[in-house]
Amino acid sequence: MWRFVIRRALFGLLVLWLVATTVFLLFFAGPADSVARRLAGPRAPQEVVNQIRDTLGLDRPLTQQYLGFLNKLLHGDLGTSFISQTPVSTLIMASLPATLWLVAGAAALWLTAGVTGGVICATAPRSLRDRLITVTVLAGISLPTFVLGIFMIFLALSVFPWLGLAPGPYIPPLEDIRGFFQVMIMPWITLAVVQAAVYVRLTRGSMLDTLGEDYIRTARAKGAPEHRVTYRHGLRAALTPVVTQFGVDIGALLGGVVVTESVFGLQGLGQLMIRSVRDGDLPVIIGAAVLAAAFIVVANILVDIAYSFLDPRVRLT
Template identity: 80%
Template sequence: MTRFIIRRVLFGVIVLWLVATTVFLLFFAGPADNVARRLAGPRAPMEVIEQIKDTLGLNRSMWEQYASFLGNLLHGDLGISFISQTPVTTLIMQSLPGTLWLVAGAAVLWMAAGITGGVISAVRPRSVLDRTTTVLVLAGISLPTFVLGMLMVYLALSVFPWTGLQPGPYISPLLDLKGFLQVMIMPWVCLAVVQAAVYVRLTRGSMLDTLGEDYIRTARAKGAPERRVTYRHGLRAALTPVVTQFGVDIGTLLGGVVVTESVFGLQGLGQLMIRSVRYGDLPVIIGAAILASAFIVVANIVVDVAYSFLDPRVRLA
């Protein structure tokens, strides 16, 4: 088990190195004046260009710049924003809690709803409940996130104002738990509805395949209770593709839930990315891109470890 985890971690490190190298080549390869102009923006004066060249050491050789770039990354130094003159690490740490809470809360909701709905539909295929769930899944998949979010905001503010739910900036639960829940419940539900539709369909298909396996029929022939057959034997094996999708979704969403944060006005990584792209703040864009890659790599490592518990044969792969 330890060797399995070490192999996966080393593979993740190699992936992050390749991502960092690609980012460096995309943004820093080329003549020093062109790189500085690209980082500062097309309207930046020459004194700003010269300052960037001196600060980043763009007049050095490419190998020296590359070594400095990797060294700064290893020390957590992502540079300084050219717009706010604030370290990129500080900006990311200020925006990260909102995104973490949004993704974590929504993940609990969509996993609970997705797995429960998928199992119920698979146990009773072609029933009225199964067909109703299928219709709801298609509606959830087809409904754009921003449309659902705007509809929820309208209902909360105009039709059901007594609920107290309202969009707004992120509030720490340590400072105001009630205000935190009022702000976060609608984004959680909005994100979870869209994601849960995918997980219901995925869980249902995987469960139907698993419940048709020979070892399931053998367990039933031995007189095992149906609940045990379904949840202990069937669900455990059927969760492998679900866990795969979960790892991909978590890693991707942690990089910035752009649409949901924009609709509800949350100050997270998605909003930070929008502002950075709008104003051409490339140091922040670079830092956020590398952080998003790190989230995806870590999520996939966790998924691989989860595989080893769901299916011990994976440890030998």
């Protein structure tokens, strides 16, 4: 187990190095003046361009710049924002809680609804409930996130105003627990509806394949109760592809739920990345890209470990 974890962690570090190197070359490879001009903007005076070039050391050889970049990255120094002159790590840590809570709450909803709906469909294929859930799932997949978010805001403000739900900036739960839920419930439901549709289809297909296996027929022949066959033997093995998709989704969404955060104004990592790209704030863009890659690497390692607990046939070697 530990040998596997160490090997995957080393592989993850390799992936992070490749991501950091790619991002560095994408922005810094080129003549010093052209890079400084791109960072300063086309209308910036030459004095500003010269200041950026001297501050970032763009006149040094590219190898020295790259080694300095890696050294800062290893020490947790992501640089300083060009716009606000605030450390990038401070900006990220200020935006991260909103994204973490958004993804965590929505993940609990979509995983519960998706797996439950998939099991219901798989245990009664081609039945009325199977077809109704399938139609609902197709509607959820087809509905754009921003449209669903705007519809949720309309319902909250016009149809159910007594609930007190409203879009707005993230409120820490320890600061105001009621305000936290009033702000977060709509984004949770919006993100969960879109994601749950995928998990229903995935769970249904995996369950149908698993319930046709020989060991399932053997368990039934031995007189095992149907609920035991379905949930302990069937669902446990069928969750492998679901967990794989869950790990990918969690890792990717933690890097910034751009559309959902924009619709509801949560001021999370997604909003931070949009502002940074719009303003050309290079250090923040690089820091957010490396952080998103780290989330995906960690999520995939946890998924591989979860395989051994879900399916006894899988061994970590």
